Amino acid sequence: MEKQVRASDLVGCRYRLVQRRTHPEVPRTDAAQARAARYDAAREAVWEKFPRKSDSRRRVFRRIDLGPLPAEDPWLRSLETLEALATGATHITGAVFTNEKWLVGVDMLVREGASTSESSYTPVMVSTHRVARKHDSVKILGVPTHRLGLSEPLELGYKPRHHVLDGYHLAMAARALEDLGLNSGRGALVGQDQSLAFYSDTASYQPALDAALAAVEPANLPTQPRRVKECASCRFWPLCEPELKAMDDISLFLPGDRARAYREDGINTVQGLIDASLGLPSRLASAWRDGTVLLAHGDITMPRADVEIDVDMEAYMDQGAYLWGAWMDGTYYDFVTWEKLGSKAEARNFADFWTWLMEQRDEAHAAGKTFAAYCYSAHGENHWMRMSAQRFHEHTPGVPSLEEVNAFINSGEWVDMFVHVKKNFDGPYGLSLKTVAPQAGFNWEQGDFDGEESVNARRVAIGIDETAMRAREMLLTYNADDVQATLAVREWMSDNAPGVPRL
Ligand code: SF4
Known part of the structure; x- marks a missing residue:
């Protein structure tokens, strides 16, 4: 060595x-x-x-x-x-x-x-x-x-x-x-x-x-592990984890720099944080210890509407959005293109999705009903709606202008579920859809299919062979699962999130 x-x-x-x-x-x-x-x-x-x-x-x-x-x-x-x-x-x-x-x-x-x-x-x-x-x-x-x-x-x-x-x-x-x-x-x-x-x-x-x-001078090297993000893929984790557990190190619960303020106050263990009775941080540490995923702030609030649609978009790196999936009244609608991104095909696909979404909204309004489209953490969707308007509005019929998109995003009819989950809950493991939806009783058909895998699958899906067809199927299932997970979360929240302990 x-x-x-x-x-x-x-x-x-x-x-x-x-x-x-x-x-x-x-x-x-x-x-x-x-x-x-x-x-x-x-x-x-x-x-x-x-x-x-x-x-x-x-x-x-x-x-x-x-x-x-x-x-x-x-x-x-x-x-x-x-x-x-x-x-x-x-x-x-x-x-x-x-x-x-x-x-x-x-x-x-x-x-x-x-x-x-x-x-x-x-x-x-x-x-x-x-x-x-x-x-x-x-x-x-x-x-x-x-x-x-x-x-x-x-x-x-x-x-x-x-x-x-x-x-x-x-x-x-x-x-x-x-x-x-x-x-x-x-x-x-x-x-x-x-x-x-x-x-x-x-x-x-x-x-x-x-x-x-x-x-990295020998005198300055640490003498014990501290959990950081890279532990998740480090070959020494099987050696470090037992050491951390034996120490009950606070980084098990708060990795990286997140525990710095507590360490400065002399709190180096999870139990130390629990015992310090610091309010929410101590409650969360205690929840982490006993595997409680969510804590609710009180009675749950969740805006609902007469006509509801759940939306989820899939993009390929910074090249474009190839799939706009929607769930409405028990049916999954996919607006998808497997052609080159940034092309007419992407423009037409977005135009189709937008036209369909606005038709549902207009019909609801015409019938005197309220309308809402939901999305879990809408950052990506907002980005690609705006980018699609900027790139395609001028030359593709059906693609809205940037002003139209912004008006929709800023209306009460476009609801970011993550904002409402954050308002109502705290959790020691974060509040991602993958963490919250299983608490609402929803499980993904495809198991663990993360962002990197979805990028790889999209690369495969643009082909025309059998593997490509399987990748397409997988991406659509993944997307259909995500919109149903969003629906499951808001219905469960409307029922006041049964089983979740209150803070
Ligand atoms: S597992 Fe150990 S060696 Fe690897 S990154 Fe984590 S603390 Fe460092």
Whole structure:
């Protein structure tokens, strides 16, 4: 087990480093292995794009490939890196720098300067992040990946997106080059757009690296776990959980920074919080301890109408909304497109949904009835109703204007259920639909189908084969379940949420 830290040890839980050193035998989780495989594939694809030869006889080109990363023997590779640098090579792939405290693998070192005597090197790192986004007014230096070291970078209309891990990688590489008197002062990142490398000033990352390295000095490492978000997917959870339980650590109930104020007051255990009798926080801690999911503030209030519709929308990343599902009088209505998003098909689909919804509303009004459409946490629906109006109103009949959409959203006829659930309840496990609906007796037909799975399923569903058809079916079932869950929650709330203890 190497004792040096890597950049990945500097982000997130620092107790992970302690566990990794104490229990090197614990294998990585399947998810972590899949992530590593994705990173290796990205790295391989980018290395394929790195320049292989010069485009001009006058330009010296000497590329040395030291081997794949991570290196099997980092110490040996670091010696080979020094040798390669000493030759004045213009491109060095698979470099490693190491010292007593840390080590870093560098995808490629690119020589700057025309001659060996005046040369310095720029580290190039591959990242699976989106490292820059197109932008109208911001510009940063970049160069096509296949021209790295062959062309001077140009100002490109992109805005950088900083990721802490990428910053540490570049900062470590630059620091090692600085020690050798070879630091160019800049580094380059190739991210999700593998065809472009974006430059940044590596000096700006150094203070953060200093702080992060100080935090993993042995004297500063934590001696016990504390539950954080990443515990959910950490390979050491089976070791940390019993430790946390034995300590009755408050982070079991309030992970991450959420317990900070109580710790400052000397409350470090769940029982300590219960015993402190601090009102709601203590009640919630006690509810968490005995597995009570919800606590009600008193009698439940829930607006109802004569004509009621439950709505749920599914979108694919930031590309568009492909499914508007609605539940009315025991029937599920799906307005769906499997075609490219941002297209006429998406516009027409939204127009159909909106027209149908407004027809139901108009008919209710004409019959002298009240109308309400319900949605659980309407943030996404509001966003895509507005975006659809902005993108499609001008050229697609049936798509409302932004003003019409805003008028509907701000009317009392569009009801965000989450707002009403929050007004009426508190709960130690949060108030998501997935947490609340089972209390109302509703269970999902599809079991656990979370947001990431739904994104994956949509990617599959745009095909035309049998797998695609199954994915479509799954997405529709998921959506139909969600609208029925919303209905179940509001009916149960109208019955005054039987069985829920009052605060
Ligand atoms: S399980 Fe949590 S506390 Fe333990 S090492 Fe992993 S992230 Fe850290």
